Amino acid sequence: MDDGTMRPLDVSTPTDLNSAAKAEGRADALLAAGSANSASPINGRRTSVILREFLASHTESRISLGALRDALEDRGFGVLLFIFALPNLVPLNIPLLSAVLGVPLVLLGAQLAYGAHKPWFPDWLAKRSFPREGFTSVVHRALPFLDRIERLLRPRLPALTTWTGERLVGAAVLILAIVLTLPIVFGNWLPSFAIAVIGLAIVEKDGLAIVIGLIFGVIGLAIAGAVVFGFLKALLLLIAAVPI
Secondary structure, eight states: OOOSOOOOOOOOOHHHHHHHHHHHHHHHHHHHHHHHHHSOTTTSOOHHHHHHHHHHHOOSSEEEHHHHHHHTGGGHHHHHHHHHHGGGGSOOOOTTHHHHHHHHHHHHHHHHHHTOSSOOOOHHHHTOEEEHHHHHHHHHHHHHHHHHHHHHOOOBOGGGGSHHHHHHHHHHHHHHHHHHHSOOTTOSHHHHHHHHHHHHHHHHTBHHHHHHHHHHHHHHHHHHHHHHHHHHHHHHHHHHHSOO
8 A cells, every 4th residue: 555655766777887887897807807817718727727637637656648648638649748857957866857758859840840739658658658757756746837838828920820920930840859869968957947847838839938948959959069069079170190
């Protein structure tokens, strides 16, 4: 029953409605931006997250290269480049380590240069395995560095992350990987570091990081070349000093 008392009406003017809609739109945009900043450009998971999940799900005493490749999904090339270059950046004191790890890096670089969309290993290599304990130790040492560098990576200079651009990058990785297989004193760390940076940059589609990795690679090649030149020069002097 109407008692004649005036009640306040809940009336929204067009201006109020527009303001509310704009505010809601700004809030949605902020949420979307936050999600985009916290997610990887590829599939919402950073490389560090992929590696942690892999270690948590694979509890066998040994890990095969095929299982590792399959677990990396569409990140295969970039993460595998990072993983195979990583042990050379950590002091493990294992003889001929760079030569052993250089073989799959050469294979990956050749496939990337060829334009392959997914990494491939021959059966004999895919079935090769390594101790989970050693792999876990290397990954755990690298994770703090990986977490920090991933915060700096973001999509930039897209020309270097296209199919054609990655083929050129693959050719550079192939050269660095070949140098990595050679027993050059002080000549392995910088090529390994360059390949690791390039691998992460491929995952995150960061062309600027690829350029930085290539710069380190050129410096590494110059150092390796200087070491080889010095060795050959010393060898020639030694041969010349030997009486015939």
